[in-house]
Amino acid sequence: MKGYNFAYLDEQTKRMIRRCVLKAVAIPGHQVPFGSREMPLPYGWGTGGIQVTASILGSDDVLKVIDQGADDTTNAVSIRRFFARTAGVRTTTATAEATVIQTRHRIPEKQLREDQIIVYQVPQPEPMFRLEPSRVETRRMHALADYGLMHVKLYEDIARFGQISISYDYPVMVNQRYLMSPSPIPAFDNPKMDRMPALQLFGAGREKRIYAIPPWTQVKSLDFDDHPFRAINAPHPCGLCGATDSYLDEVVTDDHGGRLFVCSDTDHCAERRAAGYVGTDGMKEAAE
Amino acid sequence: MTDTLTPGFADPVADAQACFRAVLDALAHPGRIRPVPPVEAPAPLCPAAAAVVLTLVDHETPLWVDPAAAAASGWITFHTGAATGEQARAAFAFALTLPDLALLPAGSDEAPDNSATVIVQVQSLERGARFELSGPGLRESAPLAVEGLPTDFADRWAANHALFPRGVDLLLCTGNQVAALPRSVTVRNA
Numbered sequence: 001m002k003g004y005n006f007a008y009l010d011e012q013t014k015r016m017i018r019r020c021v022l023k024a025v026a027i028p029g030h031q032v033p034f035g036s037r038e039m040p041l042p043y044g045w046g047t048g049g050i051q052v053t054a055s056i057l058g059s060d061d062v063l064k065v066i067d068q069g070a071d072d073t074t075n076a077v078s079i080r081r082f083f084a085r086t087a088g089v090r091t092t093t094a095t096a097e098a099t100v101i102q103t104r105h106r107i108p109e110k111q112l113r114e115d116q117i118i119v120y121q122v123p124q125p126e127p128m129f130r131l132e133p134s135r136v137e138t139r140r141m142h143a144l145a146d147y148g149l150m151h152v153k154l155y156e157d158i159a160r161f162g163q164i165s166i167s168y169d170y171p172v173m174v175n176q177r178y179l180m181s182p183s184p185i186p187a188f189d190n191p192k193m194d195r196m197p198a199l200q201l202f203g204a205g206r207e208k209r210i211y212a213i214p215p216w217t218q219v220k221s222l223d224f225d226d227h228p229f230r231a232i233n234a235p236h237p238c239g240l241c242g243a244t245d246s247y248l249d250e251v252v253t254d255d256h257g258g259r260l261f262v263c264s265d266t267d268h269c270a271e272r273r274a275a276g277y278v279g280t281d282g283m284k285e286a287a288e
Numbered sequence: 289m290t291d292t293l294t295p296g297f298a299d300p301v302a303d304a305q306a307c308f309r310a311v312l313d314a315l316a317h318p319g320r321i322r323p324v325p326p327v328e329a330p331a332p333l334c335p336a337a338a339a340v341v342l343t344l345v346d347h348e349t350p351l352w353v354d355p356a357a358a359a360a361s362g363w364i365t366f367h368t369g370a371a372t373g374e375q376a377r378a379a380f381a382f383a384l385t386l387p388d389l390a391l392l393p394a395g396s397d398e399a400p401d402n403s404a405t406v407i408v409q410v411q412s413l414e415r416g417a418r419f420e421l422s423g424p425g426l427r428e429s430a431p432l433a434v435e436g437l438p439t440d441f442a443d444r445w446a447a448n449h450a451l452f453p454r455g456v457d458l459l460l461c462t463g464n465q466v467a468a469l470p471r472s473v474t475v476r477n478a
Binding site: 005014015019021024026028033055056058140143214216217 | 349
């Protein structure tokens, strides 16, 4: 695209972000501050993820962008188009074809490979921000690996509700050192982060932080021995493809209490349906 | 020696990106050896070290250059605009032999990222002393052979690794190849 550098950002900015990414990889789970730039879309729309993607992207990369698992929602479509225009890279919706996957709040169902990089859009990088609003204090807690506050919060949940009441952005411990926000992915996706073969990068544009998890690194969801971590999912198969092991979205279909549970990962669902798997609602659809 | 400086990357944008991805891949998989795009490097820099310097160093990053490599200082400052200065304040250090890692910034407990990245030129990443690496980025322990590091390297690295999350990160360059040791990795003599 004329008038812009490759992948929109200028080279000076890319160098700065690249240095932060390298530091983040060397210190798994530690939030590295970076000079977040103003992007042609507002904070909260994935500016952190976009800046990280822009800094790592090369002309031979194949980019996939998902928003809550879907390839076809506004955020995903516009970010994919942004990079197709400013970097001229090939884009895809197929998880297996992508070399770089930018995501908002999901991890694809298909296991990622060692030659792939996943970039998370992060609204709030500080896992303890609801418990301790002062950044000065949380920085010190990270320095001392003092995460008692978070354990107390989990304990209070159990005392009050009988279980840990966090369904997304469930805090994790990275490499047994840093408490980290996995971004607002469902807790269902947390186990996928543990020893993932792909490199995981996180960008928070408004909060100006970058962090990372190298491949094969231990990522443990916080829990207690007598209250082990459990991934929660709707107790249904996918209505369209019949999958029982994927994360489901609940779709209200009418005003008479009609519900449809479908895979949140649209590519996963489409691939299964193409392979001949049909769910109960998919059959109804075909009959109509 | 002439006064003419050799050019930097043939394609500054694409080559810097390719070199960064090589370094990123090397750092994310300690011990993995990656080729970088070619650069006409000034003596005594090897092409890989020159490419890494062009990719990562600029006017925001104070650079310490090993006095033995002073001949390349002019080239580095011309292409990167980096201020060369003392070891204790360096964001990047370039050396022909492993410097004393303890003299370089290791960051603080609150900001362990305020630490130096050390670019060391070695003789070979195929021959030489054999090490076994383990840590984040590695599914199982990985081998690395380096010719050109001091004989007590494993001990020196252990002292650096013990500072974690503080510490320095090491980029090993030879010919057009780069390998990396992030501070998180454990190095044993194999």
